Amino acid sequence: MLLRERETAEGTLVSVCDADCLGETYEDGPMTLEVTEEFYGGEDAVEASAEAVVAGLHRAQVANIVGTxxxxxxxxxxxVDEKTVLDVAETRHAQLLWL
Incomplete structure (x- = not known):
């Protein structure tokens, strides 16, 4: 998995995706999900274990998660509550927001 963390005016933004999702576009009816290098990859992204992903998500104020x-x-x-997960074509997507 690829993990990227960055600071924004609203707090820490974390993006996580399965490595094989990077660069893919998933379409399901009117919904399109683009897993761009710009958002999920880049120099700040690191390959991460499940434990590192969970730690990163705990640090996030907002997170976008793509891939099974x-x-x-x-x-x-x-x-993330399973009931809130979106199935988009061949992948899954979830968002996390800590208030």
Whole structure:
């Protein structure tokens, strides 16, 4: 999985994706999900274990998670409710917002 953390005016933004999702576009009806290098990759992105992903998600104020493995890690850690996960074509997507 690729993990990227960055500071924004609203707090820490974390993006996580399965490595094989990077650069892909998923379409399901009117919904399009682009997993861009600009948002999920780049020099700040690191290959991460499940434990590192969970730690990063705990530091996030906002997170975007794409891919079956990445979303499953967030669900299994109790950070994302399975009922809120979107299935988009061949992948999964979840968002996390800590208030």
């Amino acid at each position: 493995e990445a979303v499953d890690v967030a669900v299994e850690a109790g950070l």
